[in-house]
Amino acid sequence: MELDEKELWRCGPGPKTRAGIWGEKMNERKPLGPKPMESAATSRGKKADAKPAKLSREVQARLGQQLRAMYDDVVNQGVPDRFTELLNRINDNESKDRP
Amino acid sequence: MDEQVRKAVLGAVPSLRAFAISLCGNVDRADDLVQETLLRALANIDSFQPGTNMSAWLFTILRNHFRSEYRKRRREVEDSDGHYAESLKSQPGQIGQVEFGEFRDALAQLPADQREALVLVGASGFSYEEAAHICGCAVGTIKSRVNRARTRLAELMDIDSVDEFGPDQTTRAVLASGE
Numbered sequence: 001m002e003l004d005e006k007e008l009w010r011c012g013p014g015p016k017t018r019a020g021i022w023g024e025k026m027n028e029r030k031p032l033g034p035k036p037m038e039s040a041a042t043s044r045g046k047k048a049d050a051k052p053a054k055l056s057r058e059v060q061a062r063l064g065q066q067l068r069a070m071y072d073d074v075v076n077q078g079v080p081d082r083f084t085e086l087l088n089r090i091n092d093n094e095s096k097d098r099p
Numbered sequence: 100m101d102e103q104v105r106k107a108v109l110g111a112v113p114s115l116r117a118f119a120i121s122l123c124g125n126v127d128r129a130d131d132l133v134q135e136t137l138l139r140a141l142a143n144i145d146s147f148q149p150g151t152n153m154s155a156w157l158f159t160i161l162r163n164h165f166r167s168e169y170r171k172r173r174r175e176v177e178d179s180d181g182h183y184a185e186s187l188k189s190q191p192g193q194i195g196q197v198e199f200g201e202f203r204d205a206l207a208q209l210p211a212d213q214r215e216a217l218v219l220v221g222a223s224g225f226s227y228e229e230a231a232h233i234c235g236c237a238v239g240t241i242k243s244r245v246n247r248a249r250t251r252l253a254e255l256m257d258i259d260s261v262d263e264f265g266p267d268q269t270t271r272a273v274l275a276s277g278e
Contacts, residue, residue: 055249055250055253059253059258060249063202063249063252063253063256063258064221066199066202067202067206067217067218067221067222068221068222069199070199070202070203070206070222071114071117071121071218071222071223072117072222074113074116074117074120075113075114075116075117076113077113077116078113079109079112079113080112080116080130082130082134083109083112083133083134083137084109086134086137086138087100087105087108087109087137087141090100090138090141091100091105094100
């Protein structure tokens with residue numbers, strides 16, 4: 001789904017952010033005004049005089065994609081046995097404690 | 100244990116682990132953190148309000164426990180044993196290996212506040228409001244942390260435009276086509 005750029009920036013912050021802010025839907029993104037940039041000012045050596053970081057939609061989408069890929073990689077590992085066993089153990093103990 | 104509770108708790112484990120790994124930077128410690136979280140949660144299950152978001156409740160407990168116990172130990176050895184990298188070896192095919200490694204390193208360098216905000220909103224799928232609740236701060240604070248996090252990530256990875264994302268033509272083509 002491709003959003004019109006203007007449309008994208010016109011949308012104010014809304015309550016719906018389930019899809020994540022970096023995905024295809026970025027209607028949560030504020031129009032870029034002045035914003036905190038201390039990290040850019042203090043930590044950037046190589047490109048200190050580069051234009052203030054206004055990340056393009058593509059860059060944001062790409063970073064978001066990577067973040068989710070990393071996260072989902074762990075999620076897709078499912079539930080390791082130790083946790084199923086842990087809950088079973090707790091269950092057993094509860095039954096024993098019951099009169 | 101109520102079967103519904105059991106299911107909800109187990110169902111939350113995969114994302115709790117992913118969140119914990121992003122906090123600890125180490126799979127073994129993350130799993131310990133998740134285990135301690137579950138024990139705490141189940142010991143206090145009476146304080147869980149049925150009908151509210153179980154996952155957010157567990158994330159809150161995990162995050163607070165991490166803050167009080169784990170953070171002291173810091174991420175000092177970060178990934179000296181390579182566990183983190185190992186857990187991620189099956190990384191998805193659409194992102195190049197080098198780029199993926201760069202991203203992981205950059206994420207690890209973010210200040211903890213920014214990283215957790217970014218992960219909660221950008222990967223765990225929580226709303227800003229939920230993330231604010233989990234972190235015990237204002238919604239505006241979360242928004243600002245997320246903004247700073249992604250700006251910083253781009254800096255760390257030295258990205259000004261998507262063209263600098265490495266030689267991954269396929270992905271760029273997909274992006275360009277608006278897929």
